[in-house]
Amino acid sequence: MKKNVLIIGAGGVAQVVAHKCAQHNDVLGNIHIASRTADKCQAIVDSVKEKGSLKVAGELQAHALNALDIEATKALIDKTQSQLVINVGSAFINMSVLQACIETGAAYLDTAIHEEPDKICETPPWYANYEWKRKELCAEKGITAVLGVGFDPGVVNAYAAVAVNEYFDSVEEIDIIDINAGSHGKYFATNFDPEINFREFTGQVWSWQNSQWTSNKMFEVKRTDDLPVVGSQTSYMTGHDEVHSLSQNLGVPNVRFWMGFGEHYINVFTVLKNLGLLSEQPVTTAEGLEVIPLKVVKAVLPDPSSLAPDYAGKTCIGDVVKGKKDGKDKEVFIYNVADHAEAYAEVGSQGISYTAGVPPVAAAILIAQGAWDAGKMVNVEELDPKPFINLLNEMGLPTRIKDEQGDRALSF
Known part of the structure; x- marks a missing residue:
């Protein structure tokens, strides 16, 4: 032990x-x-x-x-x-x-x-x-x-395994949906390390479709779902860790990840990206200082842990799985709903x-x-x-x- x-x-x-x-x-x-x-x-x-x-x-x-x-x-x-x-x-x-x-x-x-x-x-x-x-x-x-x-990755991988092993004879699609319907009250902030957060969204969006890797641009593909507790939510296909293991381990031909973003986040993100402020490559200022733009943005944004006291609302994260059972089409949604205020009361951190x-x-x-x-x-x-x-x-x-x-x- x-x-x-x-x-x-x-x-x-x-x-x-x-x-x-x-x-x-x-x-x-x-x-x-x-x-x-x-x-x-x-x-x-x-x-x-x-x-x-x-x-x-x-x-x-x-x-x-x-x-x-x-x-x-x-x-x-x-x-x-x-x-x-x-x-x-x-x-x-x-x-x-x-x-x-x-x-x-x-x-x-x-x-x-x-x-x-x-x-x-x-x-x-x-x-x-x-x-x-x-x-x-x-x-x-x-x-x-x-x-x-x-x-995600983690629990959603377990959800995928449960679906494949317990609820289907064959699985055609696993769509992981991550919605944060909470509000932190700041003009703009990320829910976890800004550097890691932005790096997820500035490159190609890799998904596993028809048993092969498929590339899209960020915010190019979206969907809207009516979800438990948080209601109708729009999410965008995003590259994410779990796609890269589930696609290799479960034998499912379509594995995608979707994350919810508000229009304000998308607008600010787009401006920062177009200005080059989300680049991970160093630049030299007029004063001769070498800086990495992404690290500068991280330094001026709120520390994600500081968001916890005023965070309100809920998250909904889960797997929409489609396939066949006993020769019939079947769909399940395996999910969790978490509450920001309850998380803060228990451990002093926000729901994410x-x-x-x-x-x-x-x-x-x-x-x-x-x-x-x-x-x-x-x-x-x-x-x-x-x-x-x-x-x-x-x-x-x-x-x-x-x-x-x-x-x-x-x-x-």
């Missing part, structure tokens, strides 16, 4: 992860939080203590760490005796943290695909460019590495951070208990989704299913 957790990152998602680990520290053991800025980690420690989140007495400590430094990360894993590493830092550190886990024997979990700072929307499937190159090494050393175990932060803790619990301790590198859809969904139901992210039998809670 694996025990003791090292959380890498100190943003809004890390805060959720810390609170949820604390709520389950009878299983997970001691908790350590590390990032470049120790003060941010300490603020999370203080938040956990203020809310009394620790289920039982145990260690809860903050550390300074440059997670790109593999040797330093290995040393901290060894010092804290952490057997579970939850990486919710920048996507730029994935491969460094993964390598540190491989060399120390710790289980590795993350919530997003690795990226290189100077590259955007590389050749798909994205996982094959980085993480999957370590598959053989993980298997050889018996290292459990669960990739993309946030909500909550949906991303709860799942890796559920996965860590399943690894600690052995159910998901795979001893190799996997994406979520390659694991048994049932205990994961059941645990999420208990931890604040209840799953529902809507089909010809109605709209109801889903558990196993």
